[in-house]
Amino acid sequence: MKSKVVLLGDGGVGKTSLVRRFVVDQYSDDYITTVGTKVSKRSLSLGSALSEVEMVMQIWDVLGQKGYSGVQETAIKGAQGVLLVYDGTNDESRRALEEYWIPAVWRLTGRIPMVFVGNKSDLVADRVWSEEYLYFLSQKYTCPGILTSAKTGDHVEPAFKALGEQILRAAGHSVKRIDLVTPPQEPVDRLIRVTDKIMTDFCYHMGGVETGMPIVKRQLVLAGLDVRAPAADAIHDLIERLAVVERDFKLADEIASNRERRLAWLEGAEW
Ligand code: G3D
Ligand code: MG
Numbered sequence: 001m002k003s004k005v006v007l008l009g010d011g012g013v014g015k016t017s018l019v020r021r022f023v024v025d026q027y028s029d030d031y032i033t034t035v036g037t038k039v040s041k042r043s044l045s046l047g048s049a050l051s052e053v054e055m056v057m058q059i060w061d062v063l064g065q066k067g068y069s070g071v072q073e074t075a076i077k078g079a080q081g082v083l084l085v086y087d088g089t090n091d092e093s094r095r096a097l098e099e100y101w102i103p104a105v106w107r108l109t110g111r112i113p114m115v116f117v118g119n120k121s122d123l124v125a126d127r128v129w130s131e132e133y134l135y136f137l138s139q140k141y142t143c144p145g146i147l148t149s150a151k152t153g154d155h156v157e158p159a160f161k162a163l164g165e166q167i168l169r170a171a172g173h174s175v176k177r178i179d180l181v182t183p184p185q186e187p188v189d190r191l192i193r194v195t196d197k198i199m200t201d202f203c204y205h206m207g208g209v210e211t212g213m214p215i216v217k218r219q220l221v222l223a224g225l226d227v228r229a230p231a232a233d234a235i236h237d238l239i240e241r242l243a244v245v246e247r248d249f250k251l252a253d254e255i256a257s258n259r260e261r262r263l264a265w266l267e268g269a270e271w
Pocket of ligand 1: 009
């Protein structure tokens with residue numbers, strides 16, 4: 001059985017570290033901001049000894065920076081399960097799950113299986129309170145909640161496994177799409193929205209995230225663009241670089257119109 005799962009949660013809560021721990025059993029302290037999306041794979045066996053199921057999990061790690069809703073939506077769409085990650089030492093990141101991430105998932109794919117993950121348990125001072133809060137969340141949303149540490153590896157495997165089990169149990173049941181009234185989102189930096197728009201636009205014209213995202217990521221780095229605070233001249237450089245890349249794939253007319261459209265967004269045109 002194959003499944004697509006996605007990790008969601010604010011930037012810095014430990015999503016990338018959890019994936020690295022789960023997939024290659026390593027931890028590194030270097031902070032590498034996830035740019036766009038990264039897809040990894042791992043198989044795990046689920047179920048009981050009597051009826052064992054091998055699940056190949058395709059794991060989508062997406063940048064958690066608010067404002068990259070286009071990039072996040074492509075990762076969320078088609079997911080069968082989601083790990084909702086927060087930092088156990090950061091209440092703000094926990095509130096963001098209920099205020100931002102869960103509504104986003106429900107709006108895009110409906111009520112798919114979820115697991116709450118309170119990460120950085122190695123830093124949590126009051127473990128009892130943290131466990132109680134996770135219990136509250138898991139009762140409220142009827143899904144498991146697990147305290148993990150990507151650093152020590154504690155409970156990382158059980159967290160992914162719990163999600164796999166949920167997906168297995170939900171398989172065959174149709175997912176109800178929910179039209180939610182979502183709270184108004186905080187205004188985000190215009191240049192972040194422009195960067196998000198260019199990234200998703202480029203991927204769309206390349207035929208999808210799988211082809212487009214690795215290219216955009218490389219060009220973002222070459223343009224010196226900081227996804228947390230993109231500068232206008234770096235975005236400009238990115239647009240020119242993408243136009244150069246497109247020469248290998250597209251006709252001159254389309255390249256020119258892509259470039260002009262993206263430059264107009266940068267100049268302030270709405271889409
Ligand atoms: P993100 O992908 O959700 O943005 P990252 O988060 O995986 O990039 O992690 C952000 C920071 O938190 C990194 O540290 C990382 O090492 C740290 N971190 C992740 N998981 C844990 C954990 O379980 N315990 C502790 N103590 N730290 C963790 P820096 O310091 O580089 O910002
Ligand atoms: Mg990350």
